[in-house]
Structures are given as C-alpha cells and as structure tokens.
Amino acid sequence: MDRSHVTHPKVAIVGGSAAGLFTAYLLARAGRQAHVFEGQDRFDAASRSLIVTHQMREVLGGLGEKAVVNEIRRFELFTDGRVAKIELRRPDLIIERNLLIRELAMAAQAAGASIKFGQKFLSLDENNQTLTLTMERGNSGNADGAQYRTVIGADGAVSRVAKAAGMPKPPTVPLVQAIVDLPAGMAPDTVRVWFIPEDTPYFYWLIPHSSTQGVVGLIGEDGAATKAVLESFLEKHHLKPLGYQGARIPIYTGWTPVRRQLSGGDVYLVGDAAGHVKVSTVGGIVTGFRGALGVVDAILNGGSSSKLHALRRELDTHLLVRKLIHGFTQTHYSHLVDLLNARVRKDLEAHTRDDPRGILWRLCVHQPRFLLVGIRALLSGASFPDHRRPEELPANRAV
Ligand SMILES: Cc1cc2nc3c(=O)[nH]c(=O)nc-3n(C[C@H](O)[C@H](O)[C@H](O)COP(=O)(O)OP(=O)(O)OC[C@H]3O[C@@H](n4cnc5c(N)ncnc54)[C@H](O)[C@@H]3O)c2cc1C
Known part of the structure; x- marks a missing residue:
C-alpha cells in the first residue's frame, strides 16, 4: 500500500x-x-571530556566520530599501594561533549x-x-x-x-572533575582509577583527553564537600587544577x-x-x-x-554491582585487586562495561571469591541507599 x-x-x-x-x-x-x-x-x-566504551560506535551507527579526541587501551587500578593493570582488547573512546x-x-x-x-x-x-x-x-x-x-x-x-x-x-549526585596536565611519564592511552572508600564510595579517575592533559574527578554525595575532597586529592598527587567541570548527575x-x-x-x-x-x-x-x-x-x-x-x-x-561494592572498605578493595588473576583480567579486557552481565558471570565463574567479597561487603558495610520516596517506587513496571 x-x-x-x-x-x-x-x-x-x-x-x-x-x-x-x-x-x-x-x-x-x-x-x-x-x-x-x-x-x-x-x-x-x-x-x-567523557569516556565511553566502543559500543557508542555501534549504537550511533557511524555518528559521533568527530567528537572522538583520544582512545584508551589500558586501565590501571590503584588501592592502598597496590596496582592492577588491565589491557582493553577494544579501546574505550574519549569524546568531547x-x-x-x-x-x-x-x-x-x-x-x-x-x-x-x-x-x-x-x-x-x-x-x-x-x-x-x-x-x-x-x-x-x-x-x-x-x-x-x-x-x-x-x-x-x-x-x-x-x-x-x-x-x-x-535522585542525583554531584560529579566534579578538574582539568590537569598529565603527570610525567603517564601514557595518554591509559586511564588511572583509585579506590579510596574513605573519600568516596565510588572512585577517583584520571582520564587523558590529549597527549598532555586529562581530567581528574570523583563522584560524591554533597557538592561542596566533593570539590574539597578532590582538591585535597589533587594536592596529594601534585596535580594543579587548570579548570573545573561539574554538574549533578542522576543515579x-x-x-x-x-x-x-x-x-x-x-x-x-x-x-x-x-x-x-x-x-x-x-x-x-x-x-x-x-x-x-x-x-x-x-x-x-x-x-x-x-x-x-x-x-x-x-x-x-549495574545496580546490582553497585550494591555489591558500595559498602566496600579498604580491605575489600585490596582483596579485590589481589584477586585480579590472569583469567579474571582476560574477562575484564574482553568485555566492556556495557555488558555487565557477561563480566559478572565470568568473574564469578573464574574467581568465585569476587562474589564472596561483594556479598560480605553487602552484609557488613554501608549499603547503596534507595533514594526514592515510597510514592516514587514504580507500582506499574511496564515500559
Ligand atoms: C562532569 C561530568 C562528567 C561526565 N562524564 C561522563 C563520562 O565520562 N561518561 C559518560 O558516559 N557519562 C558521563 N557523564 C554523564 C553524561 O554527561 C550525561 O549522562 C549525558 O550528558 C546526559 O545527556 P542528556 O542529553 O540526557 O542530558 P543533558 O546533557 O543534561 O541535556 C539536557 C538539555 O536539556 C536542556 N534543558 C533543560 N531544561 C530545559 C527546559 N526547561 N526547557 C528546554 N530545554 C531544557 C538543557 O539546556 C540541555 O541542553 C558526565 C557528566 C558530568 C556532569
């Protein structure tokens, strides 16, 4: 017709x-x-500056290429003097919003x-x-x-x-990041992540958006306090803020x-x-x-x-993962980084954050203690709060 x-x-x-x-x-x-x-x-x-997985390319079907300013091939995870390195099989993309x-x-x-x-x-x-x-x-x-x-x-x-x-x-939480010069010797295709639970239940990141500069940031719970915590982190790492970016983001x-x-x-x-x-x-x-x-x-x-x-x-x-790790203490994170055996690293390298089910399943199969660490933290630590008011809980679960 x-x-x-x-x-x-x-x-x-x-x-x-x-x-x-x-x-x-x-x-x-x-x-x-x-x-x-x-x-x-x-x-x-x-x-x-935003970091996304390569899945953006599939979802946008070719759009967005002009916004890609850098590619990330490696993550370095730091906690309590320990470091784990994860190579990405397909690079993450840094885009300029x-x-x-x-x-x-x-x-x-x-x-x-x-x-x-x-x-x-x-x-x-x-x-x-x-x-x-x-x-x-x-x-x-x-x-x-x-x-x-x-x-x-x-x-x-x-x-x-x-x-x-x-x-x-x-509900929303504040996200603050500072533009900084990359520390000497840092490769521009590497993202650094620090787990410091006494500062944030989330993490700090340093994401290079060019060969010389990047953004250091964190997610907090209170706007003013989050910026103060970031400033002290920058000072500790001898990083000078050249400007700030920030807004509240929904969770x-x-x-x-x-x-x-x-x-x-x-x-x-x-x-x-x-x-x-x-x-x-x-x-x-x-x-x-x-x-x-x-x-x-x-x-x-x-x-x-x-x-x-x-x-x-x-x-x-992702909510389940957040619930598992939200109450993590320093000991839990240290344990986690120690558990990153070769097999588990392969899982993290091959699967993007857009496939959390795949990652979670393989992690549990290849390193069951991951699950144990998460469950222990869930039972003993601060749990991820459900910020919704009772009247906001969906009675109707349809799309
Ligand atoms: C500092 C920072 C870093 C981030 N980093 C990352 C990252 O690395 N990776 C990632 O995936 N995500 C990241 N995010 C989250 C990501 O930026 C957002 O999820 C995304 O930009 C949301 O896009 P949006 O179009 O839904 O909303 P927005 O970008 O907020 O756009 C809303 C639009 O609506 C307009 N508007 C608002 N009210 C009205 C009105 N009353 N009438 C008409 N227009 C209106 C606004 O002007 C705006 O243009 C970050 C967020 C921040 C703040």
Whole structure:
C-alpha cells in the first residue's frame, strides 16, 4: 500500500543535548516531524571530556566520530599501594561533549528535524485531546504555546517535563572533575582509577583527553564537600587544577516506566531525564542513546520495545554491582585487586562495561571469591541507599 500520503503526528522533544538530539535524528530519519526545543540560546559550549566504551560506535551507527579526541587501551587500578593493570582488547573512546552535540544536531537537521533555541519549557496542559507545551522565549518572560500528541523529555537530570507529567525524578549526585596536565611519564592511552572508600564510595579517575592533559574527578554525595575532597586529592598527587567541570548527575535506583499516557497524549523520557545512567561507573552517554533508540522504537511500533527491556536488564545489573561494592572498605578493595588473576583480567579486557552481565558471570565463574567479597561487603558495610520516596517506587513496571 502506498503510505506516502499518511501524515504522522509531530513530536516535541524538550532538550537539545546528546539524548534529545539523537532522538530527534532517529525520529526524523523515520519520517516523523521532530521539533527540538532547547532552553539555552545556543549550543552548550562548555567543554566536558567523557569516556565511553566502543559500543557508542555501534549504537550511533557511524555518528559521533568527530567528537572522538583520544582512545584508551589500558586501565590501571590503584588501592592502598597496590596496582592492577588491565589491557582493553577494544579501546574505550574519549569524546568531547560539545563536539558530539554539534555533530548530532547537524545529523538531526539534515534528516529533517527542526531545532529551536531559547525555548524554555515551563508547563504542560491537556486539552482537546492534545498536550499544550508552554515555552518561555529566552528570558523575556514572554511565553508561547504549542500543541503535540507526543512529547519527549530530554531535559536532563532535573527534568521539568518529568515533573509536569507526574513522572518520578531520579535522585542525583554531584560529579566534579578538574582539568590537569598529565603527570610525567603517564601514557595518554591509559586511564588511572583509585579506590579510596574513605573519600568516596565510588572512585577517583584520571582520564587523558590529549597527549598532555586529562581530567581528574570523583563522584560524591554533597557538592561542596566533593570539590574539597578532590582538591585535597589533587594536592596529594601534585596535580594543579587548570579548570573545573561539574554538574549533578542522576543515579539509577530502579527502572521506572519511560512513558506516561495522559488524556492529551503520551509523554516519554530519555537520557538523564529518565535516569538512564550506569550506576556502577556513573556513565550516561551510551545508555542515554540506547534509551533514545528504545523510545523511538516504542513510538514507531505502538508502545513497547525490546530495546527498552534490554536496557532495563543492563541498568539493573549495574545496580546490582553497585550494591555489591558500595559498602566496600579498604580491605575489600585490596582483596579485590589481589584477586585480579590472569583469567579474571582476560574477562575484564574482553568485555566492556556495557555488558555487565557477561563480566559478572565470568568473574564469578573464574574467581568465585569476587562474589564472596561483594556479598560480605553487602552484609557488613554501608549499603547503596534507595533514594526514592515510597510514592516514587514504580507500582506499574511496564515500559
Ligand atoms: C562532569 C561530568 C562528567 C561526565 N562524564 C561522563 C563520562 O565520562 N561518561 C559518560 O558516559 N557519562 C558521563 N557523564 C554523564 C553524561 O554527561 C550525561 O549522562 C549525558 O550528558 C546526559 O545527556 P542528556 O542529553 O540526557 O542530558 P543533558 O546533557 O543534561 O541535556 C539536557 C538539555 O536539556 C536542556 N534543558 C533543560 N531544561 C530545559 C527546559 N526547561 N526547557 C528546554 N530545554 C531544557 C538543557 O539546556 C540541555 O541542553 C558526565 C557528566 C558530568 C556532569
């Protein structure tokens, strides 16, 4: 049947960053009218170095190459005077966020999507079987209304769309990183990770984004305290901060449905707005893109997507890993680094963080004491808090 005359309802995407622009690109490529509303007056020019697995290349299908500024072939894990080295069979990628955003925007526009800047989403109303979005133009105080049947919130960790649609907001933690010159002798294809549980239940990292510079950072629980802890770490390691990057990032504490059906239409969430961040390593770029693929699949195919089920399984596995290690003491980490025998290292080298189930399963088979260390920590130490309020716990577990 010739369907060229069929017009599909247009879709509004609030937020023109990584997840929103990729969503717009996918929708436009599938022939849908995709309208992006970005609150800022122009692309976010703030530089931010991000590390992602090579899976980004598969997920983006060739997009994003212009944003790759370095490749990582090795991880060095430090704890309590010990060090373990892990060679990666396929390199991790260091990407520059603002280059990525520009490339995605160009691809979305080339596919037919429109991007409007200086359009800050204020509220959502339901009337006459449609959703009316009210947008403030710049900071003028003037507001415009626009009608849609489908609205996608890609407006980040503190999503106003999620709030307006009555969808749960993920809890957030502060992430701070400092730009530094690489220490003498450090190879630019190596990432260093330090486990110092008395400073953070997560870890410190030093990620080179060029042959001479990199970012040192950590995730904390309180913004001001996190920066102070980072400053003291930098001092201890004789690293001079040349600038700081930071923001609050959501942490995944359990799956919540990404779609809410309202009488005026459907509201979906993608990226940080949906809390699609791997909570073991706190990376949100690849999982944000996968959420976008799943949401677009659901929109095109009438409401559900196996891609969202797969993403949920992966995020749940990262949550399990985080629960196992969140209460780790220095002794647990020392034990863990000692346990990195040759067989286990091979598993870590071959499997990316985007396949946590594969890693977890093989680790347990090849070094069962890993599991024991994790379970002991879980039983004896501080557990990973479920930050959700009771009313936010999903009664409805559908996609
Ligand atoms: C310092 C730092 C380092 C990080 N490092 C890594 C890393 O190494 N690897 C990794 O995978 N992840 C990393 N992350 C996480 C990653 O950056 C995020 O998960 C990802 O950028 C989220 O993209 P997003 O498009 O969902 O949201 P955002 O990038 O937050 O974009 C939201 C967009 O919505 C717009 N917006 C907000 N409110 C409104 C409104 N009311 N109306 C209209 N527009 C609005 C904003 O202006 C913005 O453009 C890091 C995060 C930080 C802060």
